[in-house]
Amino acid sequence: MNFLWFWLVAIMITGYVVLDGFDLGVGILHLFLARDEQERQTTVRSIGPVWDGNEVWLLAAGGTLYFAFPWLYASAFSGFYLPLMIVLWLLMLRGISLELRNHLDLGVWRSLLDGLFGLSSFLLTIFYGAALANVVRGVPLDANGYFFLPLWTNWQPGVHPGILDWYTVIGGLVACVSLTLHGALWLTIKTSGDLEARARRIVRPLWIVLVLLTIVSLFTTMHVRPTSLANYYKYPVTFLIPVGVLAALAGIWILNRAGKPLRAFLCSGSYLALMLVGACWGLFPTLLPASTGASRDITLNGAISGPYALQVGLIWWGLGMALAIGYFTLVYWMFRGKVRTDQLGH
Amino acid sequence: MNQEVMHRIQFAFTITYHYLFPQLTMGLALLIVILKTVALRTGDQYWDQAARFWGRVFGINFVFGVVTGIPMEFEFGTNWAQFSRVSGGVIGQPLAMEGVFSFFLESAFLGLFLYGEKRLSKVMHWFSALLVFLGSWLSGFFIIVTDAWMQHPVAYTLTQQGHYEVTSFTGLLLNPWALLQYMHNMCGAVITGAFVMTATGAFYLLEKRFEHYARIYVKVGVIVGLLASIAIIFPTGDLHGKYLARNQPATMAAMEGQFKTESGAGIVLMGQPNEDTGLIDNPIVVNDVLSFLIYGTTKAEVKGLDQFPRDQWPTTLPLLFYAYHIMAGLGTYFVLVMAIAAFLLWRKKLYRATWILWALLLSFPLPYIANTAGWMTAEIGRQPWLIYGLLRTQQGFSPTVSASNALFTLLGFMGLYSLLSILFIVLIYREINTGPAHAPTAAAEALAS
Numbered sequence: 001m002n003f004l005w006f007w008l009v010a011i012m013i014t015g016y017v018v019l020d021g022f023d024l025g026v027g028i029l030h031l032f033l034a035r036d037e038q039e040r041q042t043t044v045r046s047i048g049p050v051w052d053g054n055e056v057w058l059l060a061a062g063g064t065l066y067f068a069f070p071w072l073y074a075s076a077f078s079g080f081y082l083p084l085m086i087v088l089w090l091l092m093l094r095g096i097s098l099e100l101r102n103h104l105d106l107g108v109w110r111s112l113l114d115g116l117f118g119l120s121s122f123l124l125t126i127f128y129g130a131a132l133a134n135v136v137r138g139v140p141l142d143a144n145g146y147f148f149l150p151l152w153t154n155w156q157p158g159v160h161p162g163i164l165d166w167y168t169v170i171g172g173l174v175a176c177v178s179l180t181l182h183g184a185l186w187l188t189i190k191t192s193g194d195l196e197a198r199a200r201r202i203v204r205p206l207w208i209v210l211v212l213l214t215i216v217s218l219f220t221t222m223h224v225r226p227t228s229l230a231n232y233y234k235y236p237v238t239f240l241i242p243v244g245v246l247a248a249l250a251g252i253w254i255l256n257r258a259g260k261p262l263r264a265f266l267c268s269g270s271y272l273a274l275m276l277v278g279a280c281w282g283l284f285p286t287l288l289p290a291s292t293g294a295s296r297d298i299t300l301n302g303a304i305s306g307p308y309a310l311q312v313g314l315i316w317w318g319l320g321m322a323l324a325i326g327y328f329t330l331v332y333w334m335f336r337g338k339v340r341t342d343q344l345g346h
Numbered sequence: 347m348n349q350e351v352m353h354r355i356q357f358a359f360t361i362t363y364h365y366l367f368p369q370l371t372m373g374l375a376l377l378i379v380i381l382k383t384v385a386l387r388t389g390d391q392y393w394d395q396a397a398r399f400w401g402r403v404f405g406i407n408f409v410f411g412v413v414t415g416i417p418m419e420f421e422f423g424t425n426w427a428q429f430s431r432v433s434g435g436v437i438g439q440p441l442a443m444e445g446v447f448s449f450f451l452e453s454a455f456l457g458l459f460l461y462g463e464k465r466l467s468k469v470m471h472w473f474s475a476l477l478v479f480l481g482s483w484l485s486g487f488f489i490i491v492t493d494a495w496m497q498h499p500v501a502y503t504l505t506q507q508g509h510y511e512v513t514s515f516t517g518l519l520l521n522p523w524a525l526l527q528y529m530h531n532m533c534g535a536v537i538t539g540a541f542v543m544t545a546t547g548a549f550y551l552l553e554k555r556f557e558h559y560a561r562i563y564v565k566v567g568v569i570v571g572l573l574a575s576i577a578i579i580f581p582t583g584d585l586h587g588k589y590l591a592r593n594q595p596a597t598m599a600a601m602e603g604q605f606k607t608e609s610g611a612g613i614v615l616m617g618q619p620n621e622d623t624g625l626i627d628n629p630i631v632v633n634d635v636l637s638f639l640i641y642g643t644t645k646a647e648v649k650g651l652d653q654f655p656r657d658q659w660p661t662t663l664p665l666l667f668y669a670y671h672i673m674a675g676l677g678t679y680f681v682l683v684m685a686i687a688a689f690l691l692w693r694k695k696l697y698r699a700t701w702i703l704w705a706l707l708l709s710f711p712l713p714y715i716a717n718t719a720g721w722m723t724a725e726i727g728r729q730p731w732l733i734y735g736l737l738r739t740q741q742g743f744s745p746t747v748s749a750s751n752a753l754f755t756l757l758g759f760m761g762l763y764s765l766l767s768i769l770f771i772v773l774i775y776r777e778i779n780t781g782p783a784h785a786p787t788a789a790a791e792a793l794a795s
Contacts, residue, residue, distance in 0.1 A: 049457065052412070056449045062419050063442030070434020070509070077423025077430075078744035084424055085755045089762055092413045096766065099409045103773055146427065148746035305435040306511035313439065320446035327454045 005068045016057035018269045023047040025183015027121025046190035071303035079147040094120040129175025133168035138289035141296040181206040182268045188261040228282040241278040352752035353425045353743040367411030373539020375479035399782035429742035435511040440491040448485035494524035526586045533578035538713040540571030545710035548703040559782040568687045575680035591640040596654045597727035601670040604650045611636040611648035661729045669722040676716035
């Protein structure tokens with residue numbers, strides 16, 4: 001049961017990253033790719049019907065984390081207090097700017113909200129990547145299982161690091177570039193004409209940067225956390241995960257060149273999912289490693305709720321997920337195909 | 347600076363601001379279903395158009411509600427880590443259910459309701475309005491279940507590690523406190539919706555614009571508003587009060603300003619509680635009423651604060667007293683103003699009675715104040731407990747988040763929310779000024795004729 005819930009939460013977080021990932025990427029890209037109001041409308045409309053549904057995965061994952069692993073939730077959320085508050089503000093600004101851009105017919109208003117939307121999307125991806133890197137690197141848990149991190153100290157991932165150090169910044173860049181690439185592939189599926197061509201062209205430089213960053217992040221992770229490969233050596237078959245990461249990267253390049261954007265998009269989704277699964281597997285069964293000594297690690301069995309709660313949870317969670325998947329299939333089906341420019345301007 | 351106080355103020359501020367939006371959307375959701383039902387049964391296009399207008403207002407409020415709701419889920423962990431650690435095994439359950447069920451339901455069908463009208467049949471469009479209503483009320487239910495467990499913990503056990511774990515899922519969801527509080531609370535939400543709808547109708551009538559729609563709004567608003575205003579006092583408020591007196595007697599005593607235990611206790615209509623002397627200054631008291639309200643006989647004994655050690659008294663006693671009296675006083679006013687309006691409606695004089703239209707127009711902020719005061723009564727009344735009888739508030743906040751960090755982020759929220767308020771007012775003003783369409787579209791009129 002404990003094992004199951006670990007992976008259920010991991011799957012929900014992965015689902016959030018893969019789904020909200022492309023609309024974050026579109027948020028970053030629309031500042032550079034869309035040249036006029038009509039193209040802006042097209043980019044916004046390509047994610048308009050789905051973005052808030054995607055973001056619900058964050059809330060659902062947060063709630064599930066809270067109920068399944070209260071200890072982890074309490075320690076991590078209070079310890080990452082400052083970055084989480086910044087993430088909150090960014091999420092709020094992003095939601096407002098996206099939903100309200102078409103409510104007032106003013107050029108300045110739209111430019112302001114478009115800028116806000118792009119900036120908040122960009123900063124969110126950096127913070128998400130840095131957050132994951134913080135979890136992999138470990139945090140200075142005290143004897144009571146709490147910690148508090150400043151935003152940055154001396155940029156070194158030592159015993160008392162900051163949220164941002166050279167390692168977590170690499171994590172932030174990996175997230176930013178990979179999600180931007182994910183968003184670019186989404187745009188090549190959903191748009192047409194010049195916009196599609198520009199989106200397709202930007203895939204290549206992003207891909208090259210991402211390959212370099214992926215390799216750098218794999219090696220620096222082994223340097224910062226030498227034990228991260230222990231599980232892999234124990235079960236060598238799991239080396240298929242990093243192999244899958246590389247295969248997905250290759251797939252993005254090949255399929256994008258071959259003009260198969262949907263498949264390339266699925267490859268970049270697989271890349272994101274496998275990177276996350278690989279990181280989780282490297283940690284398992286630790287949930288949050290302590291930089292202050294392994295005895296203070298927050299582990300799966302120490303942090304999980306009681307068996308009754310988990311059993312009941314499994315029932316309603318399964319029901320809820322079935323409904324959610326049905327709903328998502330419906331929405332994505334209803335808005336399938338390219339954004340039709342003849343329907344612009346309401 | 348006091349760490350506990352800063353965390354409390356931050357949570358109070360963010361949740362008070364957040365609840366300005368859901369109380370309207372939950373109330374409007376019901377009213378929209380009513381408008382849509384009449385439109386469906388009579389085929390009257392005006393009612394459909396009237397519902398469409400409120401759908402747009404709902405949409406704007408929904409966005410602000412969702413956006414300001416995200417911090418609430420975070421703050422359990424960021425600001426109240428010790429509380430989350432010991433109680434996540436219980437209240438994590440309803441909170442996660444809200445995330446998993448209600449949001450998907452609401453956002454899915456709100457999208458269909460707002461943008462899918464052309465693609466859906468009339469019955470399906472009505473059905474999506476109904477599901478938006480169910481989704482938003484379900485969302486409210488899960489939140490009330492969470493709060494009710496903190497007010498009146500049930501269906502839990504204490505583990506060896508000192509954590510609370512749920513023992514009965516149905517026991518948790520059917521907590522009697524939750525059911526009472528939910529009914530009372532939803533009446534409050536409907537009152538907000540009804541007063542806002544009535545005020546908008548009164549505004550249009552006074553302005554002599556969109557008068558056909560204005561009459562629909564005033565009529566529906568006054569009827570629903572009167573029913574909900576009565577129901578919030580009797581039976582829901584009455585039942586909730588009786589349950590409160592039995593399960594949180596110290597809270598009840600502080601709310602009523604009952605310092606001394608007495609039989610035949612009177613009810614304090616006005617006055618200022620004085621914690622030092624243990625008296626109400628400048629009181630206006632009606633004898634025996636409190637005993638009767640709680641126990642059904644005029645001579646029953648009501649426990650006063652003197653029965654409880656000082657450290658069990660609600661920490662901000664005067665604030666609790668005033669919040670409760672504002673809530674109760676406004677509740678009485680709601681019945682009064684809506685009853686007069688309903689009487690004039692029945693005598694077919696309401697639409698021309700300028701004085702009452704003015705009163706209805708100016709009353710629209712009052713339900714917001716009453717609901718906020720009611721929420722404060724519940725939450726301040728629970729003090730000094732975070733989980734009543736189990737966990738003190740001073741044991742619940744995040745130990746590693748300092749008072750100055752909490753203050754810093756509180757200021758951030760204040761800045762951000764000021765900005766949101768301006769945006770909200772501009773957008774709502776624009777919506778109301780544009781109004782429901784001047785007349786049904788040509789196609790709709792062709793259908794109607």
